[in-house]
Amino acid sequence: MKNIFFFFLLIFSISVFAQESKQKSIKITQKNCLAKKGYSFRLKEVTSDSRCPQGVQCIWAGEVQLVVLVYKDKKMVEETKLTVSPNNNEEAINFFAKYYPTKKIESVYVLPFPIHKKILDKKDYHLVVNFV
Numbered sequence: 001m002k003n004i005f006f007f008f009l010l011i012f013s014i015s016v017f018a019q020e021s022k023q024k025s026i027k028i029t030q031k032n033c034l035a036k037k038g039y040s041f042r043l044k045e046v047t048s049d050s051r052c053p054q055g056v057q058c059i060w061a062g063e064v065q066l067v068v069l070v071y072k073d074k075k076m077v078e079e080t081k082l083t084v085s086p087n088n089n090e091e092a093i094n095f096f097a098k099y100y101p102t103k104k105i106e107s108v109y110v111l112p113f114p115i116h117k118k119i120l121d122k123k124d125y126h127l128v129v130n131f132v
Contacts, residue, residue, distance in 0.1 A: 055116035
């Protein structure tokens with residue numbers, strides 16, 4: 001009986017550790033970091049950030065409005081205004097899905113998150129796109 005228990009425990013532990021996280025993410029900043037081939041993105045500016053700061057209770061979660069530049073082979077092909085909200089990211093997900101048709105986008109969010117009574121430098125902002 002002990003041998004059967006240890007056998008199942010061994011099989012279970014191997015199956016748990018064998019699973020890798022396939023999630024990949026890209027970080028889009030305001031710095032020029034353009035790929036020689038294919039698409040790359042740059043955060044041009046954050047036009048507004050009305051997200052509810054940490055340490056404060058709000059009725060509305062808020063949103064971030066930003067401008068993203070799209071480059072293909074180091075040439076700018078598009079400039080787009082995006083709105084990223086904790087409750088509804090469909091606009092941003094659909095935008096990036098055009099450029100990553102073979103990947104499933106799980107989420108799009110903006111960091112850093114605002115903190116009560118702390119002013120964030122607009123240069124610190126970055127956009128994160130998570131893939132499944």
